[in-house]
Amino acid sequence: MAGLSRYDCPMSFLSILLALLLEQARPLAQGNPVHLGVRSWVRWVVRNLDTGKSQHGWLAWWVAVVAPSVVAGAVHWLLVWFLGWIAAAVWSTAILYATLGFRQFSHHFTEIRDALLSGDEELARQKLAHWMRVDGSTLPRSEIVRHVIEHSVLSAHRHVFGVLAWYSLLAAFGLGPAGAVFYRVGEYFSRYANRPNRPSSTPLSDSLKSIANMAWHAMDWVPARVTALGFAFVGSFEDAVDSWRQHEAKFPGDNDGVVLAATAGAVNVKLGPQDGAGTAQTPQPVHLRAVVGLVWRTVVMWMVFLALLSLARLLG
Numbered sequence: 001m002a003g004l005s006r007y008d009c010p011m012s013f014l015s016i017l018l019a020l021l022l023e024q025a026r027p028l029a030q031g032n033p034v035h036l037g038v039r040s041w042v043r044w045v046v047r048n049l050d051t052g053k054s055q056h057g058w059l060a061w062w063v064a065v066v067a068p069s070v071v072a073g074a075v076h077w078l079l080v081w082f083l084g085w086i087a088a089a090v091w092s093t094a095i096l097y098a099t100l101g102f103r104q105f106s107h108h109f110t111e112i113r114d115a116l117l118s119g120d121e122e123l124a125r126q127k128l129a130h131w132m133r134v135d136g137s138t139l140p141r142s143e144i145v146r147h148v149i150e151h152s153v154l155s156a157h158r159h160v161f162g163v164l165a166w167y168s169l170l171a172a173f174g175l176g177p178a179g180a181v182f183y184r185v186g187e188y189f190s191r192y193a194n195r196p197n198r199p200s201s202t203p204l205s206d207s208l209k210s211i212a213n214m215a216w217h218a219m220d221w222v223p224a225r226v227t228a229l230g231f232a233f234v235g236s237f238e239d240a241v242d243s244w245r246q247h248e249a250k251f252p253g254d255n256d257g258v259v260l261a262a263t264a265g266a267v268n269v270k271l272g273p274q275d276g277a278g279t280a281q282t283p284q285p286v287h288l289r290a291v292v293g294l295v296w297r298t299v300v301m302w303m304v305f306l307a308l309l310s311l312a313r314l315l316g
Contacts, residue, residue: 146271
């Protein structure tokens with residue numbers, strides 16, 4: 001355990017850094033085997049365990065979400081015990097590479113931004129409709145930008161900051177990979193449970209949907225506020241906190257709304273109906289660059305914080 005207390009944090013920092021660099025240099029392709037495997041696993045579990053009863057819905061969630069997390073944590077510790085910290089760090093890097101991902105959504109953002117900057121609003125609407133699965137044919141320019149900002153920020157939270165939050169939290173107990181898997185699979189389980197009903201898809205019970213939403217809200221409560229706090233630190237702190245506080249007062253417990261409210265205050269832009277008051281600006285393409293800067297500054301802040309924590313652990 002002495003080795004754990006001294007070297008787990010530096011190894012976690014290096015794993016996160018390497019995973020982010022790998023993801024930027026060689027992102028996972030759409031439909032990669034890892035993500036397809038997760039989808040197949042969740043669908044198989046739901047198909048076999050969803051009977052409409054609450055206890056079976058919880059069993060499906062535990063099997064689909066918690067079981068892979070336990071496996072990821074167990075493999076991590078087996079590698080530590082039998083092969084050492086370097087092998088465990090390689091495993092952590094692989095897990096983070098599969099669960100973190102700017103590039104899993106940033107190409108949509110880039111395509112829409114480029115279309116707006118070139119003045120091709122029709123192409124931007126088409127790209128937005130393809131990304132968000134919504135009808136954007138009648139959206140004005142400002143609404144296109146608003147939807148892009150909101151969806152991009154929430155995607156950054158779910159693909160990056162939420163994963164980092166759970167990984168860092170459980171890394172303190174030597175279970176970082178389990179935290180990353182837990183968050184990403186839990187997010188997909190919730191998304192799968194709330195997918196639109198199609199004639200060809202297996203119907204899901206209302207009980208399972210309720211359990212998926214309840215579990216996702218609980219597991220995302222802390223990460224959403226950590227993300228909002230990060231945006232406040234690297235943006236306009238007072239405005240972000242004020243917007244966050246006002247949103248919490250009107251919509252208590254709204255995790256996504258907390259992230260969006262903090263973003264709106266941090267870059268002084270109107271997002272959503274609750275943020276239309278005050279001096280906030282109507283969304284314009286220039287705000288897309290501001291949001292990109294906000295996200296990357298938050299990533300840098302995370303890495304600096306983890307680096308300082310790692311140095312303190314080594315010196316201590």
